[in-house]
Amino acid sequence: MSDDIVLKTNDLTKHYGGVHALEGANFELRKGEHVAIMGDNGAGKSTFVRQITGVEQRTRGKVWLYGEEVSFAGPLEAREHGVETVFQTLALADDLDVPDNLFLGRERTYANWLGPFRLLDYKSMRQSTIDALNRTGVKIPNIRNTIQNMSGGQRQCVAIARTATFHSKLTIMDEPTAALGVQETAQVENIIRTLKEEGEPLILISHNMRQVMDLVDRIVVFRRGQIVANLRKEDTDGQDVVAYITGAKTGAEYEGAA
Amino acid sequence: MTDTSHGTGGLTFDNSKRSWPNEMNILLALIIIVVIFEILGQVLPYMNNQSFLFDTRDRFDTIFNEARLQIIILQVAIIGIIALGVTQVIITAGIDLSSGPLVAATAMIAMSFAQTELVNGNPNPKAIFGTWAMDLPVIVPVVIGLMFGAFIGAVNGTFVAYFRIPPFIATLGMFLICRGIALWWSSGRPVSFPTESYKFLGSGMMPVVWFLGLAVIFHIILKYTVYGKHTYAIGSNEEAARMSGINVRRHKVMVYMIASMLAAFAGVVLSAKASTAQAGMGEFYELFAIAMAVIGGISLTGGRGSIIGTVLGAMVLGVIRSGFTFVKLDGSYQLMAMGGIIIAAVILDQYRQRNRA
Ligand SMILES: Nc1ncnc2c1ncn2[C@@H]1O[C@H](COP(=O)(O)OP(=O)(O)OP(=O)(O)O)[C@@H](O)[C@H]1O
Ligand SMILES: [Mg+2]
Numbered sequence: 001m002s003d004d005i006v007l008k009t010n011d012l013t014k015h016y017g018g019v020h021a022l023e024g025a026n027f028e029l030r031k032g033e034h035v036a037i038m039g040d041n042g043a044g045k046s047t048f049v050r051q052i053t054g055v056e057q058r059t060r061g062k063v064w065l066y067g068e069e070v071s072f073a074g075p076l077e078a079r080e081h082g083v084e085t086v087f088q089t090l091a092l093a094d095d096l097d098v099p100d101n102l103f104l105g106r107e108r109t110y111a112n113w114l115g116p117f118r119l120l121d122y123k124s125m126r127q128s129t130i131d132a133l134n135r136t137g138v139k140i141p142n143i144r145n146t147i148q149n150m151s152g153g154q155r156q157c158v159a160i161a162r163t164a165t166f167h168s169k170l171t172i173m174d175e176p177t178a179a180l181g182v183q184e185t186a187q188v189e190n191i192i193r194t195l196k197e198e199g200e201p202l203i204l205i206s207h208n209m210r211q212v213m214d215l216v217d218r219i220v221v222f223r224r225g226q227i228v229a230n231l232r233k234e235d236t237d238g239q240d241v242v243a244y245i246t247g248a249k250t251g252a253e254y255e256g257a258a
Numbered sequence: 259m260t261d262t263s264h265g266t267g268g269l270t271f272d273n274s275k276r277s278w279p280n281e282m283n284i285l286l287a288l289i290i291i292v293v294i295f296e297i298l299g300q301v302l303p304y305m306n307n308q309s310f311l312f313d314t315r316d317r318f319d320t321i322f323n324e325a326r327l328q329i330i331i332l333q334v335a336i337i338g339i340i341a342l343g344v345t346q347v348i349i350t351a352g353i354d355l356s357s358g359p360l361v362a363a364t365a366m367i368a369m370s371f372a373q374t375e376l377v378n379g380n381p382n383p384k385a386i387f388g389t390w391a392m393d394l395p396v397i398v399p400v401v402i403g404l405m406f407g408a409f410i411g412a413v414n415g416t417f418v419a420y421f422r423i424p425p426f427i428a429t430l431g432m433f434l435i436c437r438g439i440a441l442w443w444s445s446g447r448p449v450s451f452p453t454e455s456y457k458f459l460g461s462g463m464m465p466v467v468w469f470l471g472l473a474v475i476f477h478i479i480l481k482y483t484v485y486g487k488h489t490y491a492i493g494s495n496e497e498a499a500r501m502s503g504i505n506v507r508r509h510k511v512m513v514y515m516i517a518s519m520l521a522a523f524a525g526v527v528l529s530a531k532a533s534t535a536q537a538g539m540g541e542f543y544e545l546f547a548i549a550m551a552v553i554g555g556i557s558l559t560g561g562r563g564s565i566i567g568t569v570l571g572a573m574v575l576g577v578i579r580s581g582f583t584f585v586k587l588d589g590s591y592q593l594m595a596m597g598g599i600i601i602a603a604v605i606l607d608q609y610r611q612r613n614r615a
Contacts, residue, residue: 055501076503091501093494095561096487104491105502107484116485116512 003067004031006170006201007052012061014047021047023225025061029170032199034192036212039222039245045205046088048222049174053078053085066169076105082169086176088205090159098143099129102162132165136194137187152179157187164191171195172203177211189215209238221245228254280555280562283606284570288577295581302585310584326580328463334576335465336531338569339524340547342469342476343517345568348551349480350513351493351560352418352425357521357547359436360410361540364525366443368403369535372396372456373449384450386443396455400526407522408515410436415514419507433544440537450534460531468527470569472520477565489513493560549596550575553603574599 007029014022022044029035037045051058054072063070065081072078075085092101099122108121108128129143138157140150147155160176173192177185192215195202206212212219213233221229221244229244229251243249295310313323340357347354373385375392385392410432417428443449458464480486488509491499500506524543529535554571556563575596582592 074503075501079503085501087501089497091495091498093491093498093502093561095490095494100487100491104487104499105504107487109484114483117479117483119482120484120487122482 005029005064006031006033006066007203008064009052010062010064012048012051012063013059014044014051014056015059020225022051025227027220027227029201029203032196032201033218034196034202034204034216035218035220036216037203037205037220037222038207038209038212038241043222043245044225045222046174047225049085049087049172049203049205053083053172055087079106079166082167084163084166084168084171086156086159086163086173088174088178090155092147092155092159094148095146097146098133098140098158099125101147101158102129102132102165106166128165129161132161136161136164136191139184139187153181153184156180157184160188160191164195168200170201170203172205174205175207176204177206177208185211209241212241213238221251223247226254280610281564281566281570283610284553284555284567284574287603288570288574291574291577291581295577295584298581298585305585308584310581326584328466330576330580331466331469331573332463333579334550334572335469336524336528337543337546338469338550338572339465339472339527340521340543341550341568341572342472342565343520344544344547345551345554345556345563345565346476346480346489346513347425347517348548348556348558349489349493349560349563350510351496351558352510352514353429353548353558354414354514354517354521355426355429355544356410356414356432356436357517357524358540358543358545359433359440360407360518360521361525361528361543362440362535362537363410363436363443364403364406364522365529365535365539366440366449366537367406368399368522368526369449369452369456369529370399370443371402372399372452372530374451374453377451382451384448386449393453396453396459399456400459400523403522403526404519407519407525410522411515411518412511414518415511418514419510437537440539443537446537448534448536452530452533456530457533458530460527460529465527465531468523469572472523473565473569480565485509485512490561493562495561546575549600552600555603555607557607571603 005028007027009025009027012022012025012027025048037048039045050056052063054074054077065083070081072081078085093104096104103125108124109118110121112118126143133140133143138161140154140157147158150158156176156179160173163171163173177188180188189211192202192204204212204216217233219231219233219236219241220227221231221241223245229249231241231244240249244251292311299305299308299310309323311323311326313321340361344354344357370386371391371394373382373387373392375382375389377383382392414429414432417423418425480489488499488504491502491504492506492509496506525540528539550571551563551568552558552571553574554563554567554569556567578595578599579592582595
């Protein structure tokens, strides 16, 4: 395998009982590459993400990260390997504030000999939160506010700022702009452009054709749990992609699939 | 204070307008209840203008009626220790019903290792072990009691976290099991005659010292440690906590263990205070402990609540008890009033949630 491959999956499959949510996905992502995953609701996009990040255990198949075969026991392990994810469900704790959420599961602490009772370094975490929000241009009136008092868009901004705070080997965003206003969407897109400039690879799941065409190098289309197309942006356009999404067309190499 | 108003997105945020902490409401309620009893002392014809809280006899050296203050807190201290634990369980969106019977079972077990050899020069008539278990250092019964509590808590936590039994059911089962253990331990007979050092653990104001000391420790733990943060995170959004890499199951086991160890310690203190252990001890303690947390503003759906709130909730129950005794209304009225207060607390909290700033 050539060593500029960030992520590779082979025959990645997930069945929920009788539901074949993901079937035989072969996927590749190269260094510095930004790839979009598109597909209708229920096509298996989020399921694909959950198998890579260890949120769920796959039914079958293999995953390599930077050439190393991996099978993450949980999202923490994925994160320790440099995979940062904005989940579609956001994964925020409503009763906690912004710094708490940004650092949840990887708190900065001191007196670490106290084990689970080690002390939180609130000051440093708050400062880093402010820095991260400034860097990403995310606007939140009061970071000490609990998440439950925030608008859907602000919540999403927090979830995105969380991934952007920590340098990663691979960033995955599952519909990061689904609930955002025009300005916030532009901000998130800017964050994504920054990642591109810094050469950080990205998998972007989105239903927004304009956004996808603007931002990524390649589009992978899912339909009913299977990959049905792998299109370089230069070789395609919106109408073409829609045809693959709806099933009017299927990529030559995927004939016989859904 | 660092400036948190960065990038306000056109919104203004007034830093001086910190949100009114929930605990202030309970403190306010506490003061109102005290004032009501104070007024009742003045207006009720049979009360002869007695004061509830102030010292009316020797107004020279003290302002407050210290005896009453002590009783208010002493009578809730032991249940309060349990409440510190159940608060943590409820924050994770769980519940622990097993604490009352666990108090009894631990009292029996710990007391059995705290026996004196001679009672008034005669051999101890109630000892259930031989002389090897007599006059042991006080640390032995305490550690055995805490270990028993840790074991029960680990079982509770394992059933809740690993076998996904609803906490209500798992701890209801443990409720019966612990009461059974308490009865079985000495075939229903009480265990009495502890060593002096054991008695000291529950003597005088010691229960209050334990309660407030542990309250301070767990306040710090919940607010300033990773354990506390994860406890809130799990109750707030268990899925998010898991995705953030928190070992949710292990953490829950730890929370149930800590709660049961606190209940077990309450059993030690209670038996030391009473100088006896009986299988029927701690009846309804689990419910009163939960009531303290609820009055203290905890959310039974998890994620919200605090040790300060629970301590204030305990004080509210203590004041109501003392107050009813003060105005010479007996226990039946106390129970009715407490029931009313608990329901009122939840209604107020829901109202507050809907109108949150
Ligand atoms: N835990 C589960 N148990 C059973 N079925 C599931 C589960 N999770 C997902 N599915 C099913 O798997 C299929 C794929 O779901 P998935 O969430 O991956 O869709 P998606 O492509 O992300 O859709 P959307 O665009 O709406 O987010 C759906 O039919 C869904 O109902
Ligand atoms: Mg999805």
